[in-house]
Amino acid sequence: MPIDTSFGEENVSAARRIALTVAACAGVTLLATPLLGYLDLANIVMLFLLTVLVIAVKLGRNAAVLASVLSVLCFDVFFVPPRFSLAVSNIQYLVTFVVMLATALTTTHFTSVLRQRAQEAVKREQRTLALYQLARQLAGAMTVGQVLDIAGGFVLSQLNARTAVLVPDDDHKTLDPVQFHGGLPIEVHLARIAFESGELVRNDEVRAMGYASLYFPLKASLRVRGVLAVAFVEHADGPRDETLPLLEALASLVAVALERLHYVEVAQTADLKMQTERLRSSILSALSHDLRTPLTVMVGLADSLFLVKPALPPAALETAQALHEHAERLAGLVGNLLDMARLNAGDVILRREWQPLEEVVGASIKLLGTALDGHPVNTALDAALPLLEFDSVLIERVLCNLLENAAKYSPAQTPIALHARQVGSVVEVSLLDHGPGFPGHRRNELFNMFVRGQAESGRPGTGLGLAICKAIIEAHGGTIEADDRPGGGALVRFTLPVGNPPSVEEEPS
Amino acid sequence: MTTPARVLIIEDEKQIRRFVRVAVEEEGCQVTEAETMAQGLVQAGVRQPDLLILDLGLPDGNGIDLIHNLRGWSDVPILILSARSRENDKIDALDAGADDYLIKPFSVGELRARVRALLRRRSPTSESASPVIEFGRVVVDLSRRLVTREGETMHLTPIEYRLLSVLVGHPGKVLTQRNLLREIWGPSYSESSHYLRVYVSHLRQKLEDDPTQPEYFLTETGVGYRFQP
Numbered sequence: 001m002p003i004d005t006s007f008g009e010e011n012v013s014a015a016r017r018i019a020l021t022v023a024a025c026a027g028v029t030l031l032a033t034p035l036l037g038y039l040d041l042a043n044i045v046m047l048f049l050l051t052v053l054v055i056a057v058k059l060g061r062n063a064a065v066l067a068s069v070l071s072v073l074c075f076d077v078f079f080v081p082p083r084f085s086l087a088v089s090n091i092q093y094l095v096t097f098v099v100m101l102a103t104a105l106t107t108t109h110f111t112s113v114l115r116q117r118a119q120e121a122v123k124r125e126q127r128t129l130a131l132y133q134l135a136r137q138l139a140g141a142m143t144v145g146q147v148l149d150i151a152g153g154f155v156l157s158q159l160n161a162r163t164a165v166l167v168p169d170d171d172h173k174t175l176d177p178v179q180f181h182g183g184l185p186i187e188v189h190l191a192r193i194a195f196e197s198g199e200l201v202r203n204d205e206v207r208a209m210g211y212a213s214l215y216f217p218l219k220a221s222l223r224v225r226g227v228l229a230v231a232f233v234e235h236a237d238g239p240r241d242e243t244l245p246l247l248e249a250l251a252s253l254v255a256v257a258l259e260r261l262h263y264v265e266v267a268q269t270a271d272l273k274m275q276t277e278r279l280r281s282s283i284l285s286a287l288s289h290d291l292r293t294p295l296t297v298m299v300g301l302a303d304s305l306f307l308v309k310p311a312l313p314p315a316a317l318e319t320a321q322a323l324h325e326h327a328e329r330l331a332g333l334v335g336n337l338l339d340m341a342r343l344n345a346g347d348v349i350l351r352r353e354w355q356p357l358e359e360v361v362g363a364s365i366k367l368l369g370t371a372l373d374g375h376p377v378n379t380a381l382d383a384a385l386p387l388l389e390f391d392s393v394l395i396e397r398v399l400c401n402l403l404e405n406a407a408k409y410s411p412a413q414t415p416i417a418l419h420a421r422q423v424g425s426v427v428e429v430s431l432l433d434h435g436p437g438f439p440g441h442r443r444n445e446l447f448n449m450f451v452r453g454q455a456e457s458g459r460p461g462t463g464l465g466l467a468i469c470k471a472i473i474e475a476h477g478g479t480i481e482a483d484d485r486p487g488g489g490a491l492v493r494f495t496l497p498v499g500n501p502p503s504v505e506e507e508p509s
Numbered sequence: 510m511t512t513p514a515r516v517l518i519i520e521d522e523k524q525i526r527r528f529v530r531v532a533v534e535e536e537g538c539q540v541t542e543a544e545t546m547a548q549g550l551v552q553a554g555v556r557q558p559d560l561l562i563l564d565l566g567l568p569d570g571n572g573i574d575l576i577h578n579l580r581g582w583s584d585v586p587i588l589i590l591s592a593r594s595r596e597n598d599k600i601d602a603l604d605a606g607a608d609d610y611l612i613k614p615f616s617v618g619e620l621r622a623r624v625r626a627l628l629r630r631r632s633p634t635s636e637s638a639s640p641v642i643e644f645g646r647v648v649v650d651l652s653r654r655l656v657t658r659e660g661e662t663m664h665l666t667p668i669e670y671r672l673l674s675v676l677v678g679h680p681g682k683v684l685t686q687r688n689l690l691r692e693i694w695g696p697s698y699s700e701s702s703h704y705l706r707v708y709v710s711h712l713r714q715k716l717e718d719d720p721t722q723p724e725y726f727l728t729e730t731g732v733g734y735r736f737q738p
Contacts, residue, residue: 285592289566292592293522296614300528303617307535324616331614351731354703356710358721363728379721387703393596393731504707 014062021063024051025070029078036079044079045100048072052104056111064112068104072097127246130158134250138257147257151250155230159243164212165254166191167226175227184231185211191227198224200248207231216247218255225258284342291334298327336464339397343471350391350475354502357385357420357427360392364399368407372416375407381420387501388427394472395496401465402431402492409435409490426478426495434489443482469494514538514628517558519549519575520590521568529562532617536624546570553579560627563607564590565598573601580606586627590615600732603685610683610732626681642677644725644738647716649677656716663715668693672708673716676726676736685733709734 028051032044048071056064076086080093088094134154141147148165155163164184166175175191187206194201194215207213212229219225228251302323305312312320342348358381365377399418406416414434421428438446446463447470466482473480473494480494516538520526530540541556543549546567553561561579565572576587589610591599599610609623640652646659651674656663665673675692676684686702694704709728713720727735 289592292613293525297522297524297528299614299616300525300532300620304528304531307531307617328614328616353706355706358710359706359728360730362721362723363730365722366727367730377722379719381721387707391731396730502701502703504704 017059017063018066020059021055021067022070024055025067025074028071029074033078041079041096045075045096048075048100049103049107053107053111056108057115060115061108061112064108065105068101068108071104072101075100123242127158130154131246131249131253135253138253141257141261144258144261147254147261151228151254154250155247158246159230159232161230161232162212163231164229165218165226166195166229167258168195184229185209186229187211190215191229194227195224200244214244214247216251218251218258220255220259222259225255225262228254281342284338288334288338291338292331295327295331295334299324299331302327333464336468339468340464340471343468343475348394348471348475350394352389352391352476354387354389355392357381357388357429357496360390360396361399361418361420363392364396364403367396368400368403371404372407374413375410376413376415377403377418378415379418381418382422385420385422385427386498387504388496389499389501390476390496391472395476398469398472398494401469405465405492406431406433406435406490409433411435422498423495425498427498428493428495430491430493432485432489432491437484437488437490438482440484446482447480514559515541515556516560516562516624517541517543517549517552517556518562519543519546519552519567519572520562520564521545521566522564525564525590528617529620532620533562533624536621536628538624538628546572546575550575550578553583553585557583558585560624561585561587562590562624563587563602565602566592573598573605576602576605576607586630588623588627596731600685600687603683603732604687608682630681642680642738644677645718647725649673651677658716665712665715668708669712669715672705673712676712676734677738680736680738683729683733683735687733689733 025048028047032039032047035044052064052067052071055067073086076088076093076097077084080096081089134150137150138147141150144167151165152163155161162184164186166186166188168175175188175195187203190201190203190206194217198217198219200217201215203213210231212231214230216228216230217224217226218228228247230247302320305320306317311317358379361379361381365372365379403416403418410416410433417430417432419430419432447466466480470480473496477497478495480492483491483493485491514537516533518526518529518533518540520529520542521544526542526544530542533540538560541552541558543552546569549561549563549567552558563572563575572589579585579587586609587602587607589599589602589607590613591602591610592613603610608627611619611623640650642649642651647663648657649655650657654670656665656670656673671693672689675689686705690702690705693708694701709726710720713723713726717723717725725737727737729735
């Protein structure tokens with residue numbers, strides 16, 4: 001039931017109301033005329049006032065005003081001597097008329113105010129009830145579609161208006177209409193203004209063209225979650241003032257419901273991601289354990305052949321040595337593959353900490369040890385390098401891979417240079433060797449998986465080392481590239497962003 | 510050495526036990542083996558070993574619990590065998606009181622070197638007796654709070670000195686960041702690991718020949734530091 005229709009008043013047409021009023025006044029006159037001999041004129045006035053009161057209650061203000069005037073006229077013409085004339089014999093009856101008219105109009109006024117209050121109270125109660133119901137339904141809604149259906153149904157039943165909801169897309173750039181009720185046309189610019197300002201936008205000019213004229217921002221606790229557009233079709237004169245608070249209440253209920261659904265989704269996604277992550281890391285760690293155990297056994301048992309007493313013949317020891325080397329190389333490859341699987345499987349979890357670069361440089365050189373094969377590493381790190389925020393284990397991995405590559409492809413005993421300096425907002429680390437350099441045309445393909453510089457080279461490798469470096473550096477927000485060293489040799493350069501290093505107070509000494 | 514050192518190996522993989530045993534026996538030690546954590550704990554109580562070699566991936570429980578349990582009544586050196594993917598286990602084990610670790614696969618040579626280093630600490634002559642520690646061209650006299658390099662007195666700040674004395678007090682032992690932060694700054698600083706790194710860097714600049722390629726104050730990346738005399 002639309003709340004605009006209420007009581008009986010509007011069901012009775014104006015002409016009928018006038019007729020009823022006139023009839024009532026005539027009836028009272030007829031009723032009172034035979035009593036003229038028995039009642040004082042003052043009491044007959046009371047009968048007329050009673051009539052005005054009844055009309056005010058039953059037929060509203062306008063009818064009651066008419067009744068007031070008619071009553072005074074009837075009283076004058078039919079009861080006050082000389083009867084059947086507007087003339088008055090005694091001037092004091094003028095006071096009676098004035099008082100009678102004033103009393104009738106005052107009664108009319110208060111009665112109609114009371115009537116109006118009562119009607120408003122009933123309307124308010126109905127709306128409150130409807131809002132309670134709406135809130136209950138919204139609380140149970142499981143999808144955005146349900147929320148919009150419930151809200152749309154509410155507006156249609158309570159205000160006989162149509163609605164549409166617009167929500168922003170994922171990057172908050174455009175507003176998309178989620179749902180039309182019968183293809184409600186929407187002025188997207190107005191919706192945009194409402195969305196960005198967080199204020200109600202009202203435009204009665206577009207309403208004439210059939211567009212939605214009210215745009216309510218769906219304000220939730222953290223941000224505006226969308227826009228509710230409302231179009232009034234039935235009322236040519238647009239929405240009434242009292243419907244705005246109702247629509248605002250509706251908008252905030254819808255906003256809260258949308259926000260709730262948003263967080264439910266966020267929580268579900270996070271949960272799913274966590275489960276996937278846990279599964280992936282447990283698979284990788286089981287795989288790693290299962291592959292590493294036999295490799296450990298192979299390396300260890302090959303080594304222990306050297307401890308057999310009496311000593312084995314040299315040929316057997318040579319075999320043992322080869323076994324050891326190949327098992328270790330296999331372990332390295334397995335490590336690379338597992339790392340690549342971990343890095344490639346999506347978000348790399350970085351354990352970033354602020355630290356000086358020199359620390360991880362020193363650790364990498366120490367870790368490689370004999371793998372550097374006698375190549376000295378000349379480090380030149382700028383003294384004023386800031387602390388950098390990185391995952392030390394992974395950056396050590398990068399440096400080890402690059403140093404190992406340099407050692408592998410450089411002529412024996414030639415030095416490898418490692419330079420680092422700050423360039424603007426990044427720290428640039430360069431590794432330079434005296435090897436043959438990179439093949440010019442496919443230089444940057446080298447950072448893809450399973451690509452090697454010299455495909456037929458006798459040197460062992462899978463072409464994963466540089467791909468791992470690239471994945472790690474990019475996860476840190478840096479870049480990596482290969483270049484030719486001026487004067488011959490290879491150059492690999494990578495950058496790490498400087499960020500905002502924490503300050504370290506100097507200790508008073 | 511008159512009495513051979515007793516070494517307990519707790520490792521579930523038979524072949525790994527086999528070659529570890531051969532390598533350790535080569536160092537002149539007496540070896541006891543245990544396959545599970547429960548067995549290992551019993552053996553550790555009965556045999557009172559001088560060194561414990563512990564695989565972290567035991568089937569019947571967490572090696573870290575074993576270390577906690579053991580550290581309640583014994584300060585036997587513990588060498589951890591760990592797979593690289595279990596980075597956190599390794600750190601937790603060292604935090605709990607393990608002394609050193611080896612990443613699988615490891616060579617017999619590395620293993621023997623670590624065993625030797627850990628057993629050397631057992632003999633009372635090399636450690637604790639003397640307050641003077643020498644490495645390279647540096648002499649640290651803990652009784653006089655004096656640090657010299659090539660005979661020249663080095664000026665260290667109070668925190669640098671405290672860091673130095675903690676590191677040289679545990680030669681060869683891997684000290685985790687958490688351990689060091691707690692020792693030097695107290696528990697409230699355990700989050701500001703960059704302070705530790707900056708002071709280690711100061712120490713290297715004052716005491717190492719080439720601070721970017723240190724010889725004595727080594728970084729165990731992602732884990733902590735080790736003083737290698």
